[in-house]
Amino acid sequence: MKRGFFLSIIGFVFLIVIIWLTIRFWPKxxxxxxxxxxxxxxxxxxxxxxxxxxxxxxxxxxxxxxxxxxxxxxxxxxxxxxxxxxxxxxxxxxxxxxxxxxxxxxxxxxxxxxxxxxxxxxxxxxxxxxxxxxxxxxxxxxxxxxxxxxxxIRVNPITLGSSYSTVLRKILKRETKLSESERDRLSELLGFLSTREDSPFLASRFKNTGENTNLRSGPGTENPGKARLKKGILLYAVDKDPRSETVQGRKGNWVQVYIPELQISGWIFSHFLEEDPFSSSKAEQMLTEFSQSERSQAWDFAFWTEDKIPPGFHGEYSPTEKLALDGDYGIVLYRSKNGKYKELCRIVEEPFRSLEFVATSLSGEETVPIFKLYSGRPGDWKPAYQIDLDRESVSINRNKYITGISSAKGRYLLGINSSVGAPTASLMVGEKTVLQGIQPEAEFTSEEGVLFKLCLLQPDKKSDSNAAAFRFKFLF
Structure with missing residues (x-):
């Protein structure tokens, strides 16, 4: 009787565990x-x-x-x-x-x-x-x-990376009918992209040097003309025929161009093209404007109550303190005595270019982990970067910089560069870049579908060293 009762209890507990694991790990x-x-x-x-x-x-x-x-x-x-x-x-x-x-x-x-x-x-x-x-x-x-x-042409081209230029170059081969203001916007945009090393438009800005140059429908004099081009008109190269040819005694290649002023594309012989670089000062101005217009998303702890997990986060929560400092509210984080931590995590909804965070060291001499950033997707997260803080330094993946901030609240910026090769990170303190080229803990790519997850680390056993995180702001 007792044996059957205990077996029933064990079976019931086993069933509950199976149900919990199914709910926990069943694909969303x-x-x-x-x-x-x-x-x-x-x-x-x-x-x-x-x-x-x-x-x-x-x-x-x-x-x-x-x-x-x-x-x-x-x-x-x-x-x-x-x-x-x-x-x-x-x-x-x-x-x-x-x-x-x-x-x-x-x-x-x-x-x-x-x-x-x-x-x-x-x-x-x-x-x-x-x-x-x-x-x-x-x-x-x-x-x-x-x-x-x-x-x-109204969106920020920086956000979409080199794929923006690649697609734009492809579709400009099709005839368009934009308004005058839209045409001017596109022309400036093409000029800006012609200065970008990650763009296929790099060094693609030219002007026509001939009088009444024939713009043709295809590469070769056998193709009919589409328009006669005035001298000095602005053109952007979108394609090139690799075969060399001699036209009027001059050797060169046929280049497919887009002409913003006429909103048409066609082919012109390279002899009639002279490079006309876009203004570097204008390009820098546009880059600043694009950077300033980036959308952002901020997480803070203003409406968080200490008895509950912070809004938007998930995981196993250990009650901790809420701190008010200089008008900001923060969550107090501790260093672990035994090196074990629970993770409070929140998925970032969109790929981001940089993360601004505000934090401060409160007490103790040892470093305190502020957060850990993972890359991947649910079920396949890989550790990327961890930020640690103490009274005099900040670290990213154990690469340390002496801040000299002491216990004052500091503003930091974690940037992720994925434009060339494997992603690397940089860290700014205030307006100064102090660490750069930092490799992730585990390799990841910036391919389609890769997300980030930010986790606050809470110890099983607290030590005397603690810090506070006040705000996380993502720039897209």
């Missing part, structure tokens, strides 16, 4: 959506996102991208297959379609219900528009294409 909808996206199961992405009551911006981007990829696949389908697929999408997902015209006749174009749900100016909206122009730019109708192009 967004994780499943990302896996479908990564494996290029486009229709499964769309179906999974349509089932969500409140899809995240990231999920909406994956669905928008998947819909465009599926739309592009229709080009190779027979007309009757196109009709069948379009009807099924209308029935199963409530996604309607309109008609466009491309090389093989009428072509159905899906309406994108996901793009319209993304916040204007937001990172994922910008990526969705960029992807749409990259994939659908050749077959979208003029109205849709022009709408996307206008939105693209």
């Amino acid at each position: 909808p967004s994780d499943t959506i990302y896996e479908y996206y990564r494996k290029e199961k486009w229709e499964k992405v769309i179906g999974a996102v349509k089932k969500l009551d409140l899809p995240s911006p990231e999920d909406l981007f994956y669905a928008s991208y998947s819909l465009v990829r599926l739309n592009a696949d229709l080009i190779s389908k027979e007309p009757e297959d196109r009709v069948r697929i379009v009807n099924r999408f209308k029935k199963d997902y409530g996604i309607s379609s309109g008609k466009s015209t491309e090389s093989s006749g009428e072509f159905p174009v899906f309406e994108d219900p996901f793009l319209t749900q993304l916040r204007a100016g937001g990172y994922w909206r910008q990526k969705a528009v960029l992807s749409r122009l990259d994939i659908a730019g050749e077959w979208e109708d003029d109205i849709a294409f022009l709408k996307d192009l206008k939105e693209l």
Whole structure:
């Protein structure tokens, strides 16, 4: 009897543990959506996102991208297959379609219900528009294409990295009809990009040196002319024919150019091109403006109550103190006596370029871990950077800098550079860069789908050394 009773209790406890583990580690909808996206199961992405009551911006981007990829696949389908697929999408997902015209006749174009749900100016909206122009730019109708192009030239090109320039160079081969102000904006933007080392537009700014130079529809004198170009008109190189040729006794190459003033593209012989660099002072001014216009997201502890986990964080919480200093509210963090820590974590919703944090050392002589930054995705997080603080120094991955701040509240900036090769980090104290080229604890890439998670570290056993974190501000 007793043996059966104890076996029942053990079985019940085992069942509770299994249920808890299942709930704890069962894939979240967004994780499943990302896996479908990564494996290029486009229709499964769309179906999974349509089932969500409140899809995240990231999920909406994956669905928008998947819909465009599926739309592009229709080009190779027979007309009757196109009709069948379009009807099924209308029935199963409530996604309607309109008609466009491309090389093989009428072509159905899906309406994108996901793009319209993304916040204007937001990172994922910008990526969705960029992807749409990259994939659908050749077959979208003029109205849709022009709408996307206008939105693209209004966003911050720094945020989207080199892919912004790559897509822009591709789509400028298509004729456009922008307003005068939009045309001027595009011309300045191209000038700025021609000074950027991470841009395919680098050193692409030229002027025409000939009188009534013939702009041709293709590379070669056998191709018909599109326009006669006045001397000195501004041009941007978007492509080049690698074959050398001799024209009028001069050897060179045919270069495909975009002309902002005329809003057309065409081919011109390299002999008539003279490099015309964009103003370096203007480029620096524009870079400053782009940097200052970056969106940001801030986390603070103003409305946090000590008896509960800080808003937005998750994990195992050990009650700690709230501190008010110079008008800011902070959370008190301790160094562990035994080296063991619990983690209070919060996922950063979008990839960011830098993280500003405000912290101070309170007491004790030993360093206190302020936070640890992970990269990856739920279920596959890798340690990237850890920030430690003591009364006289700040450290990033054990690389120490003597601050001399003592116990005063300090402002620090962690920057992540992923433009060339593997990402590295830098650290600023106030306005001074004190550490740079810091490698992450575990290698990671800045590829699509990689997120960051910030974790506050709480000890099992507290020591006499403690510090406080007041604010985290992410710049996108």
